[in-house]
Amino acid sequence: MQIIHIIILVAYVALMIGVGLWFSRSKSVSSGEDFMLAGRSLPAPVLAGTLLATFVGSGSIIGAASFIHQYGPFAGMFFFAGTFAGIIVLFFLAKRVHQLSKYTIPQLLEIRFGKPVRIIATIIILVAFIGITAYQFTGAGYIISLITPLSPVKGTIVAAVLITFLALGGGLKSVAWTDFLSIFIVIVALIALAIYVFAVDLGGMATYVNGMEPAKLTLSGGLSPLQLLGYFLPLFLLILGDQNMYQRLAAGASATTARTATIFFFIGALVVITPIILLASGSSVLQPGIEPDMAILSLADPAFSPLALGGLLLTGAFALIVTTGSSYLLTCSGNIVHDLVAQIRRREVSERQALVIGRIGVLCVAVLAYVMVQFFPSVLALQMYAYTMYGVAITPALFAALFWKRATGFAVATAMIVGSAVTIIWEVQGRSEQVNAIVISLPITIAVLVLLSLVTGSRSRDSKAEPAQQSSPGR
Structure with a gap:
């Protein structure tokens, strides 16, 4: 424990x-739209900062770092490649997403496929996002235990309280601005430490290269192509369909602002991810036997x-995790307000009711996330489960809604259920230790969606054509 x-x-x-108290004032947050979409007023720099801080959390600073430590920098590049590929696709979707301006992904799906799909999507999103929130709690607990005398368990509780507070008070306004401020701390900490570690601890690139295990210097890190794909796909599919990304793009001041923010998002991701890869792989040389x-x-x-730099690193890592956790708490509360409560009542809630129910939803999700923490052995395992569940079930359905006119509601609903079931079965059987579930469940999901859409779509067209054929002799 260090005082600094x-x-x-x-x-x-x-x-x-x-910041949280400032944006918790009734003057700043007086309606459901203020709480969930920051009044659709975020400028491009803040929007980019919150996009970056939301997606780069404990899954990067702990989960991805664990992967890179085990398999090397080149495998780490492939791990993160899904993030950059996803951001590029978001750039082209940004204006359309802003124009749709919905609170949640299930709302978008209902417009195209009907209410059953909306309900199924809501359940799957909550299960996945509660998992993502859970490993933010765990990651933040790790850091608190490193800095203070608190145990990881007690640190997790403290972190959960802080993360919940930031989401509970000012909603997206509070979350976005704390994200924006936090990401500067993160960037400074990671870049400064990477320079110090390579210049002082390692003494240059030669020590780094010569000290690394040969397998970690290969492009695959010793993993098979199928295993690498199992790590690439979850991040790629999550960022393409992540409700957080869509909500933030909708919260921009304009469609142009949303697209500009994705450019800054890409640059920021490059600035943050590069030192993460270097530090995690450098750590494998300096301390190969560490957890x-x-x-x-x-x-x-x-x-x-140095003490100050070490403190800045831990605080920067903590900042990443806190901002990501508050974002996922907030987006889950949106699902509760608009996709559960509103559907049960069979009418949309008022702006005032949305604000109250949204805050209650944040508390409920926080409790469930803390409970989920107890069931996974590591951050990386929980990370891959949550990403896979969302990417397999939601992203194909979302892209079918946006780009494939022949997709049907029955096919989408069935594909979502099948994909989720295959993922859970694969995880329960422990097979994800060899090959991540997404490699199996994603092809099955897409096959079910496409085949059933073609079958049910053709039947629908045949049933519409029959009456016309029967009436033709009387003409």
Whole structure:
């Protein structure tokens, strides 16, 4: 435990609480739209900052770092390639998403496929997003336990309370601006530490290359192409269909603002992910026997970095996790308001009711996320499960709604259920340790969606044509 680390962490938490309290005022958040979409007023820089901070959380600083520590920098590049490919696709979708301006993905799906699909999508999204929120709690708990005398369990509780507070008070306005401020801390911390580790601890690139295991210097890191694909696809599919991304693009001040923000998002991701890959792989040279989850966080130890820089790293990592966790809490509350409560009542809730129910939803999701933490052995395992569940069930349905006119509601609903079931069965049987579930469940989901759409779509067209054929002799 280092006093300087604690001071830096406390200063960051105080700043976040101050921002949260400022945007919690009734003047800033007075309606459901203010709470969920920041009044559709976010400028491009803030929008880009919150997009980046939302997607780069403990899944990157802990989960991805664990992967890179085990398999090397080139495999790490392939791991993150899905993120960049997804951002490029979002650039072309940004204007259309802003114009649709819906609160949730299930709302978009209902317009095309009907209410049953909306309900199924809501359940799947909540299961996946509660999982993503859960590993933010765990990751933040790790960091608190490194900085303070608290155990990881107690640290997780403290983190859960802070993350919940930021989402609970000012909604997306609070979350977006804390994201924007936090991402600067993250960028400074990661770049400064990467420079120090390579210049001082490793003494240059030669030590880095010569000290790494030969398998980690290969393009695959010793993994098969199928295994690599199992890590690429979850991030790619998640970012393409992530409700957080769509909500933030809808919250931009204009459609042009939304598209501009995706350009900044791409650049910011490159700036953040590059030092993550370098630090995690460098850590495998400096401390090959360490727990992989701690590949980057352990570099905050005074043996590897100055106290102030170590404190900045831990606080930056904590900032990433807090902002991501609050974002997913907030988006889950949107599903509860608009896709559960409104459907049960059979009418949309008022703006005032949306604000109250949204805040209650944040609390409920936070409790469920904390419970889910107990069932997964590592952040990486929970990360892959959550990404796969969402990417398999939601992203194909969303793209069918946007781009394939022949897709049918029955086919989409069936594909979502089948894809989710295959993912859960694969996880329960423990097979994801060899090959991630997405490699199996995604092809099955797409096949079911396409084949059933072709069959049910042709039947629908035949049934419409029959009456016309029967009436023709009387003409």
